[in-house]
Amino acid sequence: MVMEYNVKEVASEFPNANDFSKISKRTARTVDNRDSVEPKITPDQAVKLCDRNFGIGADGVIFALPGINGTDYTMRIFNSDGSEPEMCGNGVRCFARFIAELENLQGKQSFTVHTGAGLIVPEIQEDGKVRVDMGEPILKASDVPTKLPANKDQSVVRSKLDVDGITWNVTCVSMGNPHCVTFATEASQDLQVDELNLAEIGPKFEHHVMFPARTNTEFVQVLSPKHLKMRVWERGAGATLACGTGACATVVAAVLEGRAGRSCTVDLPGGPLDIEWREEDNHIYMTGPAEVVFYGSIPL
Numbered sequence: 367m368v369m370e371y372n373v374k375e376v377a378s379e380f381p382n383a384n385d386f387s388k389i390s391k392r393t394a395r396t397v398d399n400r401d402s403v404e405p406k407i408t409p410d411q412a413v414k415l416c417d418r419n420f421g422i423g424a425d426g427v428i429f430a431l432p433g434i435n436g437t438d439y440t441m442r443i444f445n446s447d448g449s450e451p452e453m454c455g456n457g458v459r460c461f462a463r464f465i466a467e468l469e470n471l472q473g474k475q476s477f478t479v480h481t482g483a484g485l486i487v488p489e490i491q492e493d494g495k496v497r498v499d500m501g502e503p504i505l506k507a508s509d510v511p512t513k514l515p516a517n518k519d520q521s522v523v524r525s526k527l528d529v530d531g532i533t534w535n536v537t538c539v540s541m542g543n544p545h546c547v548t549f550a551t552e553a554s555q556d557l558q559v560d561e562l563n564l565a566e567i568g569p570k571f572e573h574h575v576m577f578p579a580r581t582n583t584e585f586v587q588v589l590s591p592k593h594l595k596m597r598v599w600e601r602g603a604g605a606t607l608a609c610g611t612g613a614c615a616t617v618v619a620a621v622l623e624g625r626a627g628r629s630c631t632v633d634l635p636g637g638p639l640d641i642e643w644r645e646e647d648n649h650i651y652m653t654g655p656a657e658v659v660f661y662g663s664i665p666l
């Protein structure tokens with residue numbers, strides 16, 4: 367027997383199930399899961415929710431669960447293909463805004479959130495933007511993970527990667543989830559990111575044998591040492607309009623390759639993010655918007 371649930375009923379069933387969308391143009395649905403340690407919808411249902419033709423449409427589904435080991439909350443994510451990543455940078459800004467709405471909090475707020483990438487601390491600022499302590503980047507090749515041989519200490523920096531006959535220069539960074547960042551191919555030292563066919567090359571990076579957990583891939587153009595332009599093909603979601611962990615990985619890669627400073631604005635198709643890789647604590651801080659733009663419903 368198929369249990370037909372209209373998402374509104376699901377919402378009424380879970381009175382706080384809500385839809386937070388278009389966070390920095392990365393759309394995410396956030397589910398109030400504070401009363402249960404297991405996600406209230408399955409990965410298959412998340413795929414249905416995310417479907418842009420027969421569902422509401424999103425890049426992923428985020429769950430606000432009870433905290434672990436003293437954190438305020440736990441965040442879990444299902445990508446639009448149903449896979450579960452360790453972390454979602456734009457998603458954690460959705461999460462913070464969602465919690466503030468649920469708990470009717472006003473003004474400056476910060477939360478401790480347990481994630482697959484460890485402790486993450488989003489803070490809603492007076493101007494409404496959300497600043498997130500994204501923790502430290504993970505650079506050890508085997509921890510990204512990548513099978514590419516380390517070529518700078520234990521990390522992969524501006525290394526060669528053959529993708530379907532084209533040699534790309536890549537730097538590999540984990541923000542809890544894997545990222546392959548490229549600024550150039552052997553033949554073209556400066557990418558014109560708007561000219562790239564992401565649908566064609568994205569999956570070849572995502573499923574490349576050198577990335578045993580698949581990878582998110584960022585294609586980057588350096589506009590200045592403080593200003594980068596990036597397009598992303600996301601693991602489990604495809605081409606999205608923004609990727610928070612990807613923007614953080616991009617700045618780390620730019621610093622490691624000597625292309626930019628530690629504080630940059632990263633322009634994504636969905637809007638800019640301000641990223642700082644702070645030398646004092648080696649943490650990365652991401653600042654960007656978070657807003658509700660529409661609600662939807664779907665029978666599950």
Ligand SMILES: N[C@H](CCC[C@H](N)C(=O)O)C(=O)O
Pocket residue numbers: 392426445450451452453454455456457543544582600601602603606608609610611612
């Ligand atoms: N697709 C990503 C998860 C979402 C991360 C990204 N959208 C972000 O905002 O950080 C992955 O599988 O690692």
